[in-house]
Amino acid sequence: MSTELGEFVVEGGHRLKGEITPQGAxxxxxxxxxxxxxxxxxxxxxxxxxxxxxxxxxxxxxxxxxxxxxxxxxxxxxxxxxxxxxxxxxxxxxxxxxxxxxxxxxxxxxxxxxxxxxxxxxxxxxxxxxxxxxxxxxxxxxxxxxxxxxxxxxxxxxxxxxxxxxxxxxxxxxxxxxxxxxxxxxxxxxxxxxxxxxxxxxxxxxxxxxxxxxxxxxxxxxxxxxxxxxxxxxxxxMLPDMIEIGSFIGLAAMTQSEITIKNCRIDELGQIPTVFKRLGIEMEFRGDDIFIPAQESYQLDRFIDGSILTVADGPWPLFTPDLLSIVLVTAIQAKGTVLVHQKMFESRLFFVDKLIDMGAQIILNDPHRATVIGMNRQSHLKGIRMSSPDIRAGVALLIAALSAEGTSVISNIDQIDRGYQDIEGRLKALGAKIERR
The missing domain is CATH 3.65.10.10 (Enolpyruvate transferase domain)
Structure with missing residues (x-):
């Protein structure tokens, strides 16, 4: 596998703690x-x-x-x-x-x-x-x-x-x-x-x-x-980047970390906090900051009739497609099952094969839909070597790697750099074990 575009070496399994500020959108x-x-x-x-x-x-x-x-x-x-x-x-x-x-x-x-x-x-x-x-x-x-x-x-x-x-x-x-x-x-x-x-x-x-x-x-x-x-x-x-904010919420949940996301412009986030709350993630609004406590477990919501939760994207004010990759990876360690329906782009869920290789319980139903059976931390993801296919999937894989047991290597990381400013530096400040090479 070519590493000419750089790679991250990630030692997973560490809890993070601290404050992180999202970049401009x-x-x-x-x-x-x-x-x-x-x-x-x-x-x-x-x-x-x-x-x-x-x-x-x-x-x-x-x-x-x-x-x-x-x-x-x-x-x-x-x-x-x-x-x-x-x-x-x-x-x-x-x-x-x-x-x-x-x-x-x-x-x-x-x-x-x-x-x-x-x-x-x-x-x-x-x-x-x-x-x-x-x-x-x-x-x-x-x-x-x-x-x-x-x-x-x-x-x-x-x-x-x-x-x-x-x-x-x-x-x-x-x-x-x-x-x-x-x-x-x-x-x-x-x-x-x-x-x-x-x-x-x-x-x-x-x-x-x-x-x-x-x-x-x-x-x-x-x-x-x-x-x-x-x-x-x-x-x-410019507004803070709502995709980064959602990514950090998912990161906190997957790594059982206590993280405060600063200066979020909560009034502009639309359904993003609501959707992550439906995944069972606790959060507290402190002024314009979002505090995510360390959670041992989080349970996926169901619809009122008891049917399995579906998270789908759509034009604003519906849920943004850029965060479906993060929802999918966050659901891996939840308790329960969720259907992730990517309506707007037909190739965005193909990265799940890498999550499956890490041990995730995911069924790719078709190019637009994936079913995630949450493992409720009964088993852990394991570190593997993988490549980042696009900006959002790259960060989803990075979150998976930070939550996994062992070491992961993520190549083609210029895809991540296209959308996230100094991501390894900011994650290191929270205690993440990540190196660029």
Whole structure:
């Protein structure tokens, strides 16, 4: 097995204790950073996570001529006054954008401000089909004309963007964000229905409104956008990463650890605390912190009629798909049985074969559903060698390794680094035995 992308060596079976602070939200960062392209004026953003995907996107912004100044850890100043739109034609842009799925988010701002855009087919996690139709159908309804060229580029002409009624074919978070940014300076009114309404979208709308946009309805799936002539600068602070918060809740339960998760913005977590409570995990809200006590055991809830609990994902305000991997691994040592139903991505549960190799009692019913029979700590997972297939599965495997007996080796950890800032350093501070090599 190749280790060229690095690996974690994890000695499991140790209880952890202490405080941990979640990083800024990765999924918010990718759209908030691209929004700086909408104005010539200074935009200051705080709580930016220092992770691979985010730093790659900042690098792409620099290539366009955006002046980037680091003010402090996690705080940056951006000035997109002298944007070189011709950079779209370069091989350097093609190479960098094709390796980062978040690069799709530059399109909306570029179309709105410069009337044109171009992007190679983006990369990212291999977690199933992640089509881009929502982005392009939205732009097309706003008046953009686009081609998919033979060399694998999406090329868009948006010299005449005008407000329109748009019914999105799916409530895609990135699709919604891109169309919002494309519409903020279009002529007239845009009505966006079946829009995503995740906290990240709400954050983007609040930021754009501070910049001078006229967006109403954020927090619902019906947005109204009155086009404006220009946008100005602003200061924005990103939310903590809700996926990290859920991951740390699962980590505490699996390792029987007492952990306090700091500065969680509990008011923005939606169903996340509720779902983990249904797994039997005790938690206490202390101001804006979540305290997880060390638990010897935790019992899975059942539905009112006594049937087996099902945890499924869906568009906000339903449970986020990014945490189903964590729910699945956390259920391994629970008392009871749960069906995990991954509705949105058909390849995201395939990592369970590694958990089964560790000794977990899991049945993979089909690409979308897995049944976990909790072991209630009657037997322990054992350390093995494994590879991280994507960001969220990688952290689920890391949690499993920290709870297992013996040593595990997890390779391909750049997948984990793409989404989690200094994860081994922060876990070591809690007492985890983990080394990078």
């Amino acid at each position: 990765k999924n918010e960062a990718l759209q908030i950073l691209c929004a700086v392209l909408l104005t010539e004026e200074k935009v200051t953003i705080h709580n930016i996570p220092n992770i691979i995907d985010v730093m790659k996107l900042i690098d792409i912004l620099k290539d366009f001529g955006v002046k980037v100044k680091k003010l402090a850890e996690g705080s940056f100043e951006f000035i997109a006054k002298d944007v070189n739109i011709d950079h779209l034609q370069t091989e350097e842009y093609s190479q960098k954008a094709s390796k980062l799925r978040g690069s799709i988010m530059v399109l909306g701002p570029l179309l709105a401000r410069f009337g044109k855009g171009k992007i190679p087919k983006p990369g990212g996690d291999k977690i199933g089909r992640r089509r881009l139709d929502t982005h392009f159908l939205g732009f097309k309804t706003l008046g953009a004309k686009f081609d998919y060229t033979k060399d694998g580029f999406f090329k868009i002409d948006a010299t005449d963007l005008h407000g329109s009624y748009i019914l999105l074919d799916e409530p895609s978070v990135t699709g919604t964000a891109n169309v919002i940014m494309g519409a903020v300076m279009a002529k007239g009114k845009t009505t966006l229905y079946n829009a995503a309404c995740e906290p990240y979208i709400q954050q983007l709308c609040k930021m754009l409104n501070r910049m001078g946009a006229n967006i109403t309805g954020h927090g619902s799936n019906l947005l109204t956008i009155e086009g404006v002539d220009r946008l100005g600068g602003t200061t924005h602070t």
